[in-house]
Amino acid sequence: MTALPSSFDVTLALDIVLLVMLLVVAGAVARTRSLLAAIIMFSVYSLISAVWLVVMDAPDVAFTEAVVGAGVSTIILLGAILLTRGEAERPDWRRLIAPALACIAVGGLLVFAAIGLPGLGDAASPANAYVGRAYLEATPKDIGMPNVVTAVLSSYRSFDTLGETTVIFAAGVGVALMLGFGPRASLAPPSAVIGDHHVVPRVAAKLLIPLVALFAFYVQFHGDLGAGGGFQAGVIMAAAIILHALVFGLRETMAAIPPRVARSLASLGVLLYAGIGVICMMNGGGFLDYDYLFPPSVEQQIPGWLLGDSEHAHHWGQHFGIMLIELGVLLTVSATMVTIFYGFGGRTVEAARQEAKQ
Amino acid sequence: MDSVLSWIGGGFVVAGVALSLLGAIGVLRFPDFYTRIHAASITDTGGASLVLLGLCLIAGLTLTTLKLVFVWVFVMLTTPVAANALANAAFSSGHKPRIGTFQIVRTDERRKTPRGPDAP
Amino acid sequence: MSFFLSHFNYIAVAILMMAGLFVLFSSGNLIKRMIGLAIFQTSTGLFYISLAKVFGGTAAIAVEPGSSEARELASRLDPAYVAQYGVDGVVYSNPLPHVLILTAIVVGVATLAVGLAIAVRVREAFGSVEADEIDVLSRVEATQPGPQA
Known part of the structure; x- marks a missing residue:
């Protein structure tokens, strides 16, 4: 550690404060x-x-964490406590001893291993x-x-990414099979008069939802130049749709994007991804x-000036391939999140009771 | 010129951070829900605006400034609406603001409202 | 830089991981357990990203070689250091762990949803999400079979 850059001190300070x-x-x-x-x-x-x-130079991951962790997973957790209960029982303190000892032991081992x-x-x-250097040099x-x-993610x-996309799709199918694809009982019909209470959120949502959707497409197609890509864009798109459902009611959203369409798009995304792979094999x-x-x-039809010189060759196959599979990821991720939502x-609780009666 | 602008920008950033700190203290110290929302939304709008303004001055006339302006517009669109929605939800679920003189009590007598069964 | 500072991230991540594991072990509530699992999962990601950080590095988005941005980034560092560890004159952080964790986060929320869906079904079947109560109820059901069993 001879050459300690001065800027690292700021990074280290931020790192420690945020970890604390x-x-x-x-x-x-x-x-x-x-x-x-x-x-x-x-x-x-x-x-x-x-x-x-972001401090650790991972803007792509930060993007994903912000959208997923602070956005979608919060909404899913809130939906889950609505269907179960809001308070946890406080366990007897004697029951905490064994887990605490186990955690201290495992944590001690981890810290011991971290020394090396x-x-x-x-x-x-x-x-x-x-x-890491090899990827940076070859890309x-x-x-x-x-x-x-x-580039590493999608090429x-x-x-690997195909596998991850399939796991997300499978999780969506699993949730849908356990909780149903949409409302079982009829949801409360929307009141004829829109209540005065929700005017401000409605107006703001009408402004925001198109902007959020536009931003999702920007993230999607800007992903090869800056931070972004199909995973982030998919979750942002799902967030726009979920915002619509939260403000205007689930019934309205389901009229706009029926559960059947969401399901089909989720499977279409995986199919598109795998299909690109098969096309490459066929060629x-x-x-x-x-x-x-x-x-x-x-390939022969592409004129020479579009190919670039040999130093900075234009990889048309790579560009289109990555664009298409990112589109597949976008479709699967957004549609799966919407299906889960x-x-x-x-x-509803009534729906569950009705189902139990039958 | 550049250094002068970046010093002024730094001053704005510090002012914004101070305002955010005041807002955070307010959230902890104010007596009831509605005054706390007021403190929180000062953090969101005042603090964020000053920090963004300061960053714009530091960045100068570049693409970054344009992006910061977009961020500001977005913050201005969302956070007042969020504060409004919070206050609205609290009021319509029967949470009364405290009016008049008050003294700090040790335990808040919070009414437990039953959860609605079918809100999404 | 002292040893403690350079390894602080690993110690902090280990404590975070154990906080998640403790919630997972100690809480009887299924939803709380899922939150503990999510904390555990996130802290694993933090560990990977800590390993990927490089001194004075920038995010793994290639800067045009020779541009003013590249020169500015390089000017903050020792030239010998840049020559040894930089790619085209710019030092980047390692992109590979970023890729792994990016997908893991999205898969994490999908699996979280599956776990919560199971919790919701458990609540509908037993009327509770507390592990102890479910345990008692399932024993009662085993001794007194329901009408259709």
């Missing part, structure tokens, strides 16, 4: 009995960790000096897009090898 804040919030979550308070504090926890992630790890910011550590030549995170490790490449996305006859939001 995270520790405090996590302790508060462990202490509180009210589930509502625990959920709101978990949302705060996510937001603080998103700020921490390379220090924070060590550029010479094996992970940073070899694997401009192989793929030709500035955001290395998107080098696209098979003679490996599964999801975008260099073979276009058949040779199409429909499952929790549409399951």
